[in-house]
Amino acid sequence: MILQKGPQTRFSDNLHAQKYRSEGETFEDSMYRIANALKDDTNHFNALKNILLDMRFMPGGRVQAGAGSPKVVTLVNCFVSGTIEDSFVDGEGSIMQRATEAAQTMRMGGGIGFDFSTLRPKGDMIKGVHSVTDGPLAFLPIFDSICRATSSSGNRRGALMGVLRIDHPDIEAFIRVKQQLGVLEGFNLSVGVTDEFMHALETNTPFTLRFGGREYSKINPNALWDTLMRSTWDWGDPGVLFIDTINQANNLKHLEIIAASNPCGEQILPPYGACVLGSFNLVKYLRKFENKFYLDIRQLSNDIPHVVRAMDNIIDRSLYPLEQQRQESINKRRIGIGITGLANCIETLGHSYGSPEFLREQGKIMSLLRDRVYLASAMLAREKGTFPLYDERYLAENTFQSSVSNYARSAIERYGLRNSHLLSVAPTGTISLCADNVSSGIEPVFSYEAKRLINTPGGQISVNLKDYAYSMFGTKGKLAADVSPQEHIDVLATASKYVDSAVSKTVNVDKSIQWEDFKNLYVQAWKAGCKGCTTFNSDGKKMGILLGKSEDKPWTCEIDPLTGQKECG
Numbered sequence: 001m002i003l004q005k006g007p008q009t010r011f012s013d014n015l016h017a018q019k020y021r022s023e024g025e026t027f028e029d030s031m032y033r034i035a036n037a038l039k040d041d042t043n044h045f046n047a048l049k050n051i052l053l054d055m056r057f058m059p060g061g062r063v064q065a066g067a068g069s070p071k072v073v074t075l076v077n078c079f080v081s082g083t084i085e086d087s088f089v090d091g092e093g094s095i096m097q098r099a100t101e102a103a104q105t106m107r108m109g110g111g112i113g114f115d116f117s118t119l120r121p122k123g124d125m126i127k128g129v130h131s132v133t134d135g136p137l138a139f140l141p142i143f144d145s146i147c148r149a150t151s152s153s154g155n156r157r158g159a160l161m162g163v164l165r166i167d168h169p170d171i172e173a174f175i176r177v178k179q180q181l182g183v184l185e186g187f188n189l190s191v192g193v194t195d196e197f198m199h200a201l202e203t204n205t206p207f208t209l210r211f212g213g214r215e216y217s218k219i220n221p222n223a224l225w226d227t228l229m230r231s232t233w234d235w236g237d238p239g240v241l242f243i244d245t246i247n248q249a250n251n252l253k254h255l256e257i258i259a260a261s262n263p264c265g266e267q268i269l270p271p272y273g274a275c276v277l278g279s280f281n282l283v284k285y286l287r288k289f290e291n292k293f294y295l296d297i298r299q300l301s302n303d304i305p306h307v308v309r310a311m312d313n314i315i316d317r318s319l320y321p322l323e324q325q326r327q328e329s330i331n332k333r334r335i336g337i338g339i340t341g342l343a344n345c346i347e348t349l350g351h352s353y354g355s356p357e358f359l360r361e362q363g364k365i366m367s368l369l370r371d372r373v374y375l376a377s378a379m380l381a382r383e384k385g386t387f388p389l390y391d392e393r394y395l396a397e398n399t400f401q402s403s404v405s406n407y408a409r410s411a412i413e414r415y416g417l418r419n420s421h422l423l424s425v426a427p428t429g430t431i432s433l434c435a436d437n438v439s440s441g442i443e444p445v446f447s448y449e450a451k452r453l454i455n456t457p458g459g460q461i462s463v464n465l466k467d468y469a470y471s472m473f474g475t476k477g478k479l480a481a482d483v484s485p486q487e488h489i490d491v492l493a494t495a496s497k498y499v500d501s502a503v504s505k506t507v508n509v510d511k512s513i514q515w516e517d518f519k520n521l522y523v524q525a526w527k528a529g530c531k532g533c534t535t536f537n538s539d540g541k542k543m544g545i546l547l548g549k550s551e552d553k554p555w556t557c558e559i560d561p562l563t564g565q566k567e568c569g
Contacts, residue, residue, distance in 0.1 A: 005053040006031070009436050011463050014454040016434040020064040028053065030064065037068030037317065038310040047306045056284040056299075057307050058340070058431045060277035062109055063314060072108070075318035077277045077426075078262035078336070079105050079112045079325060080269035086120050095119070095139050099146055105321040106150040106158040113161035113269070114143065115259035117192065121169035121211055135170045137177055140184055147186030158186055159263040163241060165192040166224070169209045169216040175228050178237045181542070188263050189238035190532065191228060195245070198526055201225055229519045232534075234541040239265060239534035240522055246531045251500055252332065252420050254397045255389060265532050266426045266504035267336055272324040275421075275501070276314045277336045278307065279428050282345035282365065283438050283468055293348050293473070295365070301372050308376035311335040312384075312418055333387040336424030336501055337373055339365070340432050343439035344469035347477035353444045354478070354487025359494050362442075366498035370423060371405040377418045378411035386416035394420075400500045424501040438468040442495050442505055445469070445477040485509050485535075489521055493528035502531040511539040 006027030007013040013027065021030045031052040039045035051057050059067070066073040081102060085093035098114070105112050120126075122135030140162055147158035162184075164174040175191065178184055200207040206218040232238060246258050246268050256270040267275045280303070285296045315333050320326035342362065343353050351357040381390075394417070395401055401409060425442055432440040439445050445467050452465045469475035488507040495503045507521060518535070525533040537543070 006055065007434055007436055009463075009465065011452050011454050011465050012434050012436045015430070018455070019061060019430060019434070022069060033068040034059065034064065035310075038063075038313045040309060040313065044306060044309060047303075048310050051303050051306060054284055055281050055435050056303055057278060057280050058428075058435060059311075060279075060426070061430055063276060063278065064431070066109070067314070067317075072319065074105075074108045074110050074320060075276060075314050076110055076274045076320065076325070076329070078264075078267040078269065078273075078275045079110045079321075080260045080262065080267075080271060080273045081112055081114045082271045082324060083259075084114065084116065084118050086118055095142070099142055101322055102143055102160075103146050103150050105325075106147060108319065108321045110274075110321060111159035111161075111263040113163065113260040113262050115163045115165075115192070116140070116174075117163070117165040117168050117259065121216065122173070124211075135173070136164065136168075137170060137173055140177070140187065144184045144186045160187045161261055161263045161265070162187045162189045163192050163260045164189075165243065165259075166194060166197050166228075167207070167209055169211055171209065172224070172227060175231045175238060179231060179235050179541075188265075190241045190261065190265065191238045192241050192243035192259065193526070194243055197221060198242075198523070201523075225519065229522070233518060233537050236536050236540060236542055239532060240525075241265070241268070241532045242526050242530065245526070245529060246502070249399060249500075249529070249531070251394065251398050251400055252389070254393045261502065261532070264427055264504045265534065266338070266424045266502050268502050268531060269334075270328070272322070272328040273334070274320070274325045274329040275334045275336045275424070276311055276318070277338070277424060277426050278311055279338045279340040279426060279431065279441070280307075280369070281341050281435055281438060282339055283341040283348070283435075283472075286345060286348055286473075293350075295345065295349065297368065300368070304369070304372040305376040305379065307337065308335070308373060308419075308422070309380060311337060312377075312380060331388045332420040333418060334421045334501075335419050336426065337369070337422055338425040338428070338441070338499075339369065340428040340435070340441050341438035341468070342442045343444045343477050344467070344475065347445075348469050348473050348475045352478050353483055354491055359490055362491065362494050363498070366495060367405075370403070370498045371408045373422045374404050374417070375408040375411050377422055378408065378415045380418040382411075382415040384418060387418060387420050389420070390416050403497070421500045423499045425495050425499055425503040425505070427504045433465075436468050436471070437465050439477070442491055442503070444480045444483045446480050448476065448479075480508055483508070485513055485517070485521055489524050489528070489533075492525065492530055492533070496528065496530045505534070507533065507535045509535055509537050511537075 035045050035049040060077045062077050063075045066075050081098050084098045087094040089096045102112050116136035119136035120133050124133050126133050147160050150158050200221040207221040208218050209216045258268050258270050261268045285300050286293050287296045315329050346358050346361045428441045432438045448470045449466050451462050453460045492505045522533050
């Protein structure tokens, strides 16, 4: 009997059909469609088709839904808005122009991030109308309303990220803005934390809030940090972006300044930045010999060039909501290749999540991915040319390049690179569920079994969905409820070393952690070179309101990559 390709469970196949397939289209049909849309030639088509059919690599949801289909949608997962100028309606880049562009982007299926730090603080004079501004927080509801209105036009909800720098005079109000349910529900929020602030925090020296070259006030950094930490402890918002780390580590720091991220935080992008995503499914590379599992490094290495070629083709073959996004994408050719099933894979190899052995294996896998992906991009540059903005400064200014293997670096020095950025770790919630519930991204296993609803011609029915490694290999990995915050941080920090964009991961905590230890998680992440950090407290106020009197408290919080929204349970 020939084993069916694609999802083996009824729930996963049903979900994949709902999210990514046309009426009557089978999983196999959809993979042929995608491979045909992204191929260079017949050999590439055959190799890519087999990779996709086996679910060894899973493109992002926008690619799976749109590649080769007649739908008028973008294949790009992630966008960041153009710079918002400090004007409501007048001139290029005004608030309302950016709001209109956001509507166009979401209408075609793209999530989008914004930096609101360019807007004057509340109370500043507006000379043209002899009035005062209400500050950036007054404009967030405009974007939120557009998000909710736009999402009603299709089956994909809108998703936004709002960022404000920690030195903006309105930062305290921004931190507190979502401290009740029903407010700005289309937004995830992050604070852009600078090195200057972190050093002030360490030395307990006054920190200056400023805008437009003017100093507004000096504040106690520890008090502001406590305000931020208390908000994320109680409400799960805002997260933190280490904005100077992001810019110092950027492959294109000589060309661009980054101030915001996509809604999930794994893509840190410049104005009009865009990126396509996809993940290698590590469990599909597990092999067994004499009752012992190992990772098929040869197969993974062979698959990578075919995937890089296909992902690069998306840039030229996708529709874009805005011409500025298309130009930005073509000039820099960013792609975001990552992994999913990390916990399932390494725990099946025999190492407990977050343990030193786990981290060593994680580092081996991710260093292989980094080196092979960069080598593949260099060889593609030899064939098709480098990304248009590539020049000698790319290697001279690029600190990430120094970490790649000698063979990859030699190829880059000789041929350049096809893509300015290549690596990103997304949360992969939906595509991981579609792959028979592999562990999501680099997160731990959330449960061994869970009840899920699926739609059938006769109505909804409940099915029992098992964790992939538990079901296939009998692996009982460490559950998220048993993973310590320190282990979460260690896995995040390890992943961050091998990624040129960023990593989406939630550090789950509960009331058992001491307050100072909780705050120190963010300091550890900053010192480890992470580009951001997000925590979720299962004993926080937000979860308490959601649960009411229920005793069944969830321990975990994931980010849905299709919506960018936090989903806890």
